[in-house]
Each structure stands twice: as C-alpha cells, then as structure tokens.
Amino acid sequence: MTARTHSTPWFLSLPGLIFFLGMVVLPLVLTAVLSFHAYDFNLGVRDTYTLSNYTTVLSDPYFLSIFWRTLRIAFITTVLCVMIGVPEAYILSRMWNPWRSVFLLVIIGPLLVSVVVRSFGWSMLLGSTGLISKASIMLGLGPVRILYSETAIVIALVHVMLPFMIIPVWTAIQKLDPGLESAAWSLGASRFTAMRRIILPQISLGVLSGSLIVFGLSASSFAIPGLLGGRRLKMAATVVYDEYMHELNWPLGAAIAFIVLVANLLIMLAYNRMIEARARKVLG
Amino acid sequence: MSFLTLNSLSKTYGNFTAVDAVSLEVGKGEFVSLLGPSGCGKTTTLQMIAGLVEPSAGSVMLDGRDITHEKPNRRGLGIVFQTYALFPHMTVAQNVSFGLEMRRIGKAERDRRVAEVLALVKLDRFFDRYPRQLSGGQRQRVAIARALVIEPPVLLLDEPLSNLDAKLREEMQFELRRIQQTVGTTTIMVTHDQGEALSISDRVVVMEHGRMTQVDVPAAVYDHPATEFISSFIGKMNNISGTALTSAIQSSGVILPATGSGAAEGEPVILSLRPERINIVPAGEGHLPGVVSARFFFGSHWLFNVETAVGLIIVSSPNTDRSLPPAVGQPVELAWAPESARMAARPQEVSRVEG
Numbered sequence: 001m002t003a004r005t006h007s008t009p010w011f012l013s014l015p016g017l018i019f020f021l022g023m024v025v026l027p028l029v030l031t032a033v034l035s036f037h038a039y040d041f042n043l044g045v046r047d048t049y050t051l052s053n054y055t056t057v058l059s060d061p062y063f064l065s066i067f068w069r070t071l072r073i074a075f076i077t078t079v080l081c082v083m084i085g086v087p088e089a090y091i092l093s094r095m096w097n098p099w100r101s102v103f104l105l106v107i108i109g110p111l112l113v114s115v116v117v118r119s120f121g122w123s124m125l126l127g128s129t130g131l132i133s134k135a136s137i138m139l140g141l142g143p144v145r146i147l148y149s150e151t152a153i154v155i156a157l158v159h160v161m162l163p164f165m166i167i168p169v170w171t172a173i174q175k176l177d178p179g180l181e182s183a184a185w186s187l188g189a190s191r192f193t194a195m196r197r198i199i200l201p202q203i204s205l206g207v208l209s210g211s212l213i214v215f216g217l218s219a220s221s222f223a224i225p226g227l228l229g230g231r232r233l234k235m236a237a238t239v240v241y242d243e244y245m246h247e248l249n250w251p252l253g254a255a256i257a258f259i260v261l262v263a264n265l266l267i268m269l270a271y272n273r274m275i276e277a278r279a280r281k282v283l284g
Numbered sequence: 285m286s287f288l289t290l291n292s293l294s295k296t297y298g299n300f301t302a303v304d305a306v307s308l309e310v311g312k313g314e315f316v317s318l319l320g321p322s323g324c325g326k327t328t329t330l331q332m333i334a335g336l337v338e339p340s341a342g343s344v345m346l347d348g349r350d351i352t353h354e355k356p357n358r359r360g361l362g363i364v365f366q367t368y369a370l371f372p373h374m375t376v377a378q379n380v381s382f383g384l385e386m387r388r389i390g391k392a393e394r395d396r397r398v399a400e401v402l403a404l405v406k407l408d409r410f411f412d413r414y415p416r417q418l419s420g421g422q423r424q425r426v427a428i429a430r431a432l433v434i435e436p437p438v439l440l441l442d443e444p445l446s447n448l449d450a451k452l453r454e455e456m457q458f459e460l461r462r463i464q465q466t467v468g469t470t471t472i473m474v475t476h477d478q479g480e481a482l483s484i485s486d487r488v489v490v491m492e493h494g495r496m497t498q499v500d501v502p503a504a505v506y507d508h509p510a511t512e513f514i515s516s517f518i519g520k521m522n523n524i525s526g527t528a529l530t531s532a533i534q535s536s537g538v539i540l541p542a543t544g545s546g547a548a549e550g551e552p553v554i555l556s557l558r559p560e561r562i563n564i565v566p567a568g569e570g571h572l573p574g575v576v577s578a579r580f581f582f583g584s585h586w587l588f589n590v591e592t593a594v595g596l597i598i599v600s601s602p603n604t605d606r607s608l609p610p611a612v613g614q615p616v617e618l619a620w621a622p623e624s625a626r627m628a629a630r631p632q633e634v635s636r637v638e639g
C-alpha cells in the first residue's frame with residue numbers, strides 16, 4: 001500500500017518525464033558532448049576530445065563581436081519594449097470595450113502570423129526599393145536602406161516581442177485597486193506623478209518578468225536576424241546555423257550554442273534574483 | 285452662508301440616471317451623512333464632489349468658487365476610499381506624507397505634520413509599518429490621517445467603516461466624530477448604515493434611486509420620516525393603514541390614537557409607530573389588544589411580535605428588572621402616547637431643514 005502510494009506520483013509524471021528527458025535533456029547532453037569533439041576539415045568529426053572549440057570561439061574576434069551584438073540587440077529590444085509596452089498596456093487597461101478587445105487583437109495579432117512571413121513583410125517595407133525608402137525619395141531625402149542593418153533587426157524584434165511585454169504588464173495593472181490612482185490625484189499628484197510614484201512601482205514586477213521573456217527570446221531569435229540581417233549581420237543563433245549547415249563544423253557550432261546558452265542562463269538567473277528581491281519588497 | 289453647495293447635480297450613464305438633481309448646502313465644519321440603500325447613487329455623488337466623476341449637469345461650489353470642472357488634484361479635498369486605497373509599497377509615514385510632498389512642503393515640516401496627524405489617529409507607533417502589516421481598523425485610520433494631513437477644506441468619506449466588524453465599527457464611529465470635531469473639517473460621509481448616520485452626523489441626507497428624499501437632523505429623520513420608505517429604512521416602524529378621524533385613525537374596527545397631519549376625516553392614511561414607543565400595559569388600560577407570537581432578546585431590550593386585529597405589531601421594551609417579560613402566547617394590551625403615533629396621507633413631499 002505504502003509502496004504504491006510512493007510510486008504513484010512517479011508513475012503519473014512518467015509521460016512528462018520521458019518527454020522532458022527525450023526532448024530537452026538528451027539533445028542538450030548530445031550537444032555538450034559534441035562540442036568537445038575534435039574536427040578536421042578533411043576528415044570531419046573525430047573521436048578525440050578537445051577544448052579547442054571553446055578556445056577558438058572565445059579568442060576569435062569574429063565570434064566575440066557576434067556575441068556582443070546579440071547581447072546589444074537583445075538589450076535594446078528589451079528597453080524599447082518596456083518604453084512602448086508599458087504605456088500601451090496602461091492605455092489598454094483604461095479602454096472600454098469594444099475598443100479594448102479590438103486593440104488587444106491588434107497587439108496579439110502578429111503572434112498568429114508566422115515569423116517568416118512577418119519578416120518578409122518587414123523586408124518589403126524596409127528594403128532599398130521598399131515603401132519607406134520610396135517615401136523618403138518622394139520627400140526629397142534620398143533613398144534609405146534600413147534592411148540588413150541592426151536597426152531592421154531591432155524594429156522587427158520589437159514588433160514580435162511587444163505582446164510578451166504588454167501581457168504581463170497588463171495583468172499587473174488589472175490587479176491594481178483603481179482607487180489608488182484616484183487617491184494619488186486627490187492628494188494633489190498629477191497624472192504623470194501618480195503613474196510614476198504609485199502605478200509604476202507596483203507593476204514593476206510585471207515589467208521585469210516581461211523583460212525577462214523579451215530578452216531571452218530576442219537573444220535566441222533566429223528567423224528575424226536570418227532574414228533581416230542578411231549575410232553579414234550575424235547573431236548567435238544564425239552563426240550556429242552557419243557552422244552546422246555551411247561550414248559543417250558541428251563541434252564548433254555546438255560550442256557556440258553552449259556558450260550562448262550558459263551566458264543567457266547566467267543573465268536570466270541574475271535578473272530573476274532581482275525580480276524576486278523586488279517581489280519581496282512589493283508583496284511582502 | 286454655505287461652504288459647499290451642490291446645485292442640481294446629476295449624473296446619467298446612457299439613459300440610466302444614477303444621480304438625479306441633487307441640491308445640498310453644507311455649512312462650514314458640518315458633518316453630513318449621505319444615507320441610502322445600495323445603488324442609490326451615494327458614491328457617484330461623492331465622486332462628483334471629488335472630481336473623479338464628471339457631472340452630467342449641475343454644479344459644485346466650494347467657498348464661493350465653482351469647482352465643477354476642476355481636476356481632482358487641484359481641488360485639494362481629502363478623500364477616504366471604501367477600500368482605503370493605501371499605497372501598498374509605502375510605509376504608513378510615507379503614505380501620509382505623500383500629499384505633503386505633492387504640495388512641495390519641506391522635509392522637516394512634513395515630518396512634524398505626519399507625526400502630529402498620526403498621533404491624532406493614535407497610530408504614532410506604526411510609522412514604519414507597511415499597510416499589509418496593519419489591521420483593518422488601523423488601515424482605516426491611516427487613510428483618514430492621509431486625507432487629513434493636507435488640511436483639506438472638505439473631507440469626503442465613502443463608507444469608511446463598512447469593512448470593520450461590529451465592535452470596531454462602533455469604536456471607530458466615535459473616533460471619527462472625535463477627530464472631525466478636533467480638526468473641525470467639513471465632512472461628508474457616505475454610508476448605508478442608518479445607525480452610523482444617525483449617531484455621528486449633524487445632518488442626514490437620505491437618498492433613494494438617485495434622488496434626495498429627506499435632508500434633516502438625525503432625530504427628525506428618525507421621528508418624522510418624510511416617506512414610508514425612509515420610515516422603514518431607518519429603524520423599525522409599524523405602519524398601519526386606516527381612515528382618518530380627529531386625533532385617531534380607524535382600522536379594522538379599532539380606534540387608535542394618533543397625531544394628525546391635517547388629513548380630513550375619512551381620508552385614507554397611514555399610521556407610523558416606532559416599536560420602542562409602544563408600552564405593554566395591564567389588561568383594560570391599552571388601545572390595542574393582542575397576543576405575543578414571538579419574542580427576541582437583545583441584551584439591552586426585548587423585541588416582541590404581537591398579533592393584533594390590525595396585523596403584526598413589533599414592540600420593543602427595555603430590559604429592566606422590574607417585571608418578567610410576557611411569554612409567547614400570552615395576551616397583552618398595547619398603549620402609546622398619541623404624539624408618538626403619526627398619521628400621514630400619501631403621497632408626501634420632501635421635507636427639509638437648512639443647516
């Protein structure tokens with residue numbers, strides 16, 4: 001009887017466990033093992049083990065510049081998402097139906113379209129013969145080419161990531177007592193001061209968790225830098241793809257993937273600690 | 285000269301009228317209660333004074349100045365919300381100090397005034413607590429302190445005591461009145477608790493379906509309710525319908541003494557009689573015989589249901605040690621002074637006393 005009650009939880013979680021081991025842990029372990037294999041241009045992956053993949057990646061300015069760019073783009077995207085998403089969520093929460101539903105759909109809508117299709121949409125807008133460039137020519141400012149630049153990647157990333165910022169912030173605003181803002185006004189605070197001193201500190205948790213999601217997803221994004229960054233502007237995920245598919249240097253690709261994974265993990269864990277400290281302060 | 289004046293203030297949502305032409309004059313230092321059942325428009329009225337709801341019609345004057353369309357943060361009124369709306373991420377002292385910061389008052393002066401007002405509400409030991417670390421009654425006092433510290437010309441309270449248990453509530457009612465009298469702030473309090481309204485206000489405004497139906501001193505609202513609704517809403521009331529005679533009514537073949545409202549003889553009238561004005565008297569001395577059908581003990585008094593020829597009459601007797609209370613099934617006779625029984629014809633108009 002006792003034995004059975006002890007094994008039941010394990011038994012019930014078995015499908016999930018198998019799924020997690022097979023789909024997440026196993027590929028990760030295989031990638032880790034692969035990253036320590038030696039590679040030879042003529043002979044392919046060798047059965048000897050080495051640290052040279054890691055030393056190559058970490059000493060090559062080419063790869064370092066890509067890591068740096070990845071972090072920078074993810075960071076800028078996060079900051080922009082906060083700057084646009086927080087006011088947007090606030091405005092959304094002050095809207096009445098049907099407008100609220102309409103705008104919520106507009107915000108969530110992009111998630112319903114494949115990233116690839118969206119990226120093509122952006123490349124049509126941003127290219128040298130695109131709509132924006134044509135408009136600029138018509139205004140006499142000359143052609144502008146945003147496509148294949150970091151700006152293009154950031155614009156498209158912000159577009160995709162906004163819902164992940166707006167939804168947690170909006171949820172946080174929904175939970176606030178609407179009387180708080182009225183109380184602040186009645187005590188003489190302007191709308192802006194009430195927002196800054198009363199509303200923002202209390203939705204900071206939503207903002208922080210939104211930033212965490214946006215940062216993580218941006219740093220590991222693949223399709224957008226691939227399609228809008230062109231051949232020259234690589235980010236972490238696209239350079240891993242290159243190593244696997246073009247250079248066929250799988251161990252090196254695996255090493256890059258691992259470095260990115262660890263770096264991302266460290267940043268997010270540090271950030272998460274910050275969120276928890278904040279949560280203790282706000283929620284007690 | 286009234287200090288705060290509402291001129292036929294109205295609020296409509298679509299084709300629903302939440303507040304219908306409310307006019308009121310409140311004197312300086314006065315404590316006025318808005319009393320009425322749920323949904324009658326009390327909060328809406330208060331929020332129009334506060335500037336949190338835009339009136340559909342009418343105006344609000346404060347000290348001779350029209351503030352109908354002024355922003356809430358320029359009115360400088362002190363508001364205590366039903367949910368208290370304390371800032372959860374600030375300590376008690378920071379909460380109270382917020383309004384002073386908004387007025388750009390220096391740190392030293394701020395600290396002095398915060399300490400002063402927290403002493404007034406007897407919370408001087410709780411400066412550094414967060415609202416979640418306080419009891420309901422303490423939170424409510426913080427909310428009052430936060431509203432009072434800015435020295436508002438008018439204090440608006442929206443059911444400030446409704447979240448408290450009965451005992452604390454009673455204590456806080458007297459506390460509220462003490463604070464209000466110490467500071468002398470003109471106060472408008474919304475409540476749906478008639479006991480609260482009667483015990484601590486200078487005047488009571490009774491509202492019903494968005495309209496004001498009576499504005500009077502508490503004793504007058506209780507003793508001379510303007511409508512049948514008010515008489516049953518405030519306290520308990522026996523209503524007996526019958527036809528008018530001189531200084532009496534006739535109902536179901538019984539003649540009951542009453543003071544008149546000028547209704548002509550033979551007109552249909554209603555006799556209103558408070559349970560505590562009825563005495564249970566020895567046989568042969570009463571106006572109305574009956575049988576006790578139930579009795580309830582309330583500590584300070586007994587409540588009897590008495591079946592009579594004119595229907596069920598509720599009688600309240602103080603719990604004195606003079607005699608044993610009548611038992612269920614016991615025949616009794618009821619008597620009252622004619623002044624205590626008011627007869628009135630329907631319909632009735634609003635009665636009013638200026639303050």
Ligand SMILES: Nc1ncnc2c1ncn2[C@@H]1O[C@H](COP(=O)(O)OP(=O)(O)OP(=O)(O)O)[C@@H](O)[C@H]1O
Nearest residue numbers: 297300302320321322323324325326327328329476
């Ligand atoms: N924003 C709104 N839109 C439509 N109707 C509203 C709105 N706000 C309030 N009402 C309606 O106006 C009426 C009066 O509301 P109000 O909040 O003033 O009632 P109240 O007297 O304070 O009641 P309670 O004692 O329950 O707090 C209610 O019937 C309510 O449904």
Ligand SMILES: [Mg+2]
Nearest residue numbers: 326327328442
């Ligand atoms: Mg209300």
